[in-house]
Amino acid sequence: MSNLTIFTLAVFAVTYIIMFTFQKIRPYTALAAAAIFITVGSTGLFPDFNYPLTAALRAVDWNVLMMITGTMGTVYFFIKSEMPQLLSDIIISRVHSVKWLVVSLSLFAGIVSAFVDNVATVLMIAPVALAICKKLKISPVAPIICIAISSNLQGAATLVGDTTSILLAKAANLDFMDFFFVEGKIGMFWVTEAGALAATMIIWFLFRKENGKISINDRTVIEDKFPTWMLCLTILCLILASFIPYKSNAEPGQFYKPDISNGLICLFFFLLCLVREMTKAKSTKPLREVAGEIDFYTLGLLFGLFIVIGAISEAGVIDLIGYTIGKLSGDGSRASVFLIYSVIVWMSVLLSAFIDNIPYTATMLPVVAVISQGLGIHPYLLYFGLLVGATLGGNITPIGASANITGLGILRKEGHEIKASQFMKYSVPFTLAAVTSGYIMLWFIWM
Numbered sequence: 001m002s003n004l005t006i007f008t009l010a011v012f013a014v015t016y017i018i019m020f021t022f023q024k025i026r027p028y029t030a031l032a033a034a035a036i037f038i039t040v041g042s043t044g045l046f047p048d049f050n051y052p053l054t055a056a057l058r059a060v061d062w063n064v065l066m067m068i069t070g071t072m073g074t075v076y077f078f079i080k081s082e083m084p085q086l087l088s089d090i091i092i093s094r095v096h097s098v099k100w101l102v103v104s105l106s107l108f109a110g111i112v113s114a115f116v117d118n119v120a121t122v123l124m125i126a127p128v129a130l131a132i133c134k135k136l137k138i139s140p141v142a143p144i145i146c147i148a149i150s151s152n153l154q155g156a157a158t159l160v161g162d163t164t165s166i167l168l169a170k171a172a173n174l175d176f177m178d179f180f181f182v183e184g185k186i187g188m189f190w191v192t193e194a195g196a197l198a199a200t201m202i203i204w205f206l207f208r209k210e211n212g213k214i215s216i217n218d219r220t221v222i223e224d225k226f227p228t229w230m231l232c233l234t235i236l237c238l239i240l241a242s243f244i245p246y247k248s249n250a251e252p253g254q255f256y257k258p259d260i261s262n263g264l265i266c267l268f269f270f271l272l273c274l275v276r277e278m279t280k281a282k283s284t285k286p287l288r289e290v291a292g293e294i295d296f297y298t299l300g301l302l303f304g305l306f307i308v309i310g311a312i313s314e315a316g317v318i319d320l321i322g323y324t325i326g327k328l329s330g331d332g333s334r335a336s337v338f339l340i341y342s343v344i345v346w347m348s349v350l351l352s353a354f355i356d357n358i359p360y361t362a363t364m365l366p367v368v369a370v371i372s373q374g375l376g377i378h379p380y381l382l383y384f385g386l387l388v389g390a391t392l393g394g395n396i397t398p399i400g401a402s403a404n405i406t407g408l409g410i411l412r413k414e415g416h417e418i419k420a421s422q423f424m425k426y427s428v429p430f431t432l433a434a435v436t437s438g439y440i441m442l443w444f445i446w447m
Contacts, residue, residue, distance in 0.1 A: 004046040008315040011036055015308060016354060019399055020420045026399070027297055030304025037311035051314050059310020064119060064402055065299055066263025071123040073270035074234060076293045077227035077277065079127050085220040088132040093219075098136070098210040102143050105129050106150040106203055110196050113151035114158050114189075115239050118403035120266065121151040124231060126410045136214055141416050145426050146203055148407030149395045153199060153434055156391040157192040164361045164391050166246070171365040172383050176243070188384055191441050195392070195434035202433045206426060226276065230269040237265045298409035302402060309355055318360055321351060325367070337375055337447065341385050344368065345439050348389025349431070353396040361390045381446035388438040395431040398423040 015033040019026045034056065041051025078084065095101045105125065113121040125147055133140035155162030159169050159176045165188075168174070179187045222228075241261050250256035258264070277286035312318060325347055328340050344364070351360055364386055372379035394401030398408055398420055404427075408418050 002048075004049050004315055005317060005320065007040075007046070008037075008049075008312055008317055012308065012312055012317075016399070020397075023417050023419065027300035027304060030301050030308060032304075034304045034307035034311075037308060041311065041314070049315055051311050055314065056307045056310060059313075060303060060306040063260045063263040065302060066260060067266045068119055068123070068299060068302070068402075068406065069294060070263065070266025070268070070270040071120050071234065072294050073290050074227065074231050074266070074273055075123050075127055076290050077273040078231050079131075081222060081224045081227045082220050083222055083225070083228045084127040084131040085135070086222050087128045088135055089219045091128070091132060092135070092214050096213060098138060098212050098214060099204065099207040101132065101214065102146055102207050102210070103200060103204055105132075105143055106146040107196075107200060109147040110150040110154040112235075113403075114154040114192075115242065118151040118155055118162065118401070119406050120234075120238060120262075122148050122403045122406045122410070124235070125151075126407060130410070130414065139416075140414060141411060141418060141422070142207070142426065144407050144411050145418070145423055146430075148401075148403045149427050149430050150196075150199070150203075151403050152395045152401050153196055153392060153430075154192060156387050157189045162391055164357055164387060167361050167365060168383055168387050171369065172379065182380065185445050188387060191384065191388070191438045191445075194441055195388070195438045198433040198437040199430045202429045203426075206429070227273055230273050234266055234269045237269075238262055241265060295406075295409045295413060297412065298405055301399075301405055301409075305399070312355065318355070321347075321360070325364070334447070337377055337381075338443070340371060340375070341381060341443065342439075344382055345385045345389040345435065348386055349393035349396070349435055352390045352393030353400040357390040357394055357401075361386065364390075378446050381442060384442050384446070385439070388435060388442065392431055392435050392438075395427050395434075396424065397427070 011033055015029055018029045022029070037051055038053055038056050040046065041049050041055070042053065044050075091101065091104065095104055105128070109121055109125050112125065126144055129143045129147060130140050133143060156165055158179050159165050159174065165179070169178075174182065180189045181187055241257060244257045244261075245251075245254065246259060247256045274286060274290060278284060325340075325343055328343055348357075348360070348364070365383070368382040368386055369379055372382050394404065398404050398418065404423070408423070411418055
């Protein structure tokens, strides 16, 4: 192991230990680690590690940051219109206990996130959950955590559900319908739904004693529906845009969308709301109010983590992990195939709990193709196993996925500082149930 690899892993490990231990300084820790990598990458301390500020900024997923900012702004006006309170009244009138309330919200988040970005899903549904919890005078911690991890789960259900799905579709030459049925066999959609069913049973079990009756007498009256329409149009445009490929996935001569298209959509509808409010108020007061509602804590944390993960990728750590796994391919027997399949699934779960699953998936896809060819097996077994592990693994830790960070950021603004152990009380059994079901199904489908 080179000195660069040792240094990179050491900084990465210390960064995550501090973030797990001291929740309040997570953004500063991530930004400090980012500054260390940029400084080292700019000074030539390690000849093979060139990571100046320009490279670090390219590693930042500006699309995600723009989406979060825009959706937070629109959601602020959505909340101000009291629509979440009305939706909470409707939901309360249709469920009869806290247990089924949490299960219903989690399932709803999962369904939406199969077609809309996970972070956007959390930002849209969490305010409804908060309104319900305030009305019922119960803690919003567990419902918001379940919404976040449920939104992560369904990212593997469709081609448009998550970036990792798009990467796999390109590598395996799959189209949208192949996620439902491929070569006469059930596709990832049904595997993911089986995982969702198993995970929902876990949520039901965790809340099995929450049988307190809930009811409501009066419904909230809404006078301004404009923010709701803007939020609905945001969702619709995100879904429509998801069918247009990015440049990296487009065929020669095919029309493609810019990398920041989703972010631009979210910002556009936010700005429409803002301009309308400023025009009505004839002042910049709405601008100052919404600026105070933007969660810069979450944005700073994600910004720093994007740079840190980019540095790890630049240092070759992710490549090293991928090719180390590839060496376990064995002699092609059923036992060796099961071993490599198991390693790919569960190693992906473990690694995605701490590192961004996008560069990891991009690195492992060609490795998986080579392993499949060498073993003489259908590549879909390892392709789909990789997708299950890499997509769901981020659910384990509070900083393993952008949706988790966003959900905890919402809770923090409500005065709830969530420890890693508190988050993992729900996330670990949820993830294990979802991954295990998919892991078993895929093996019997493709072997």
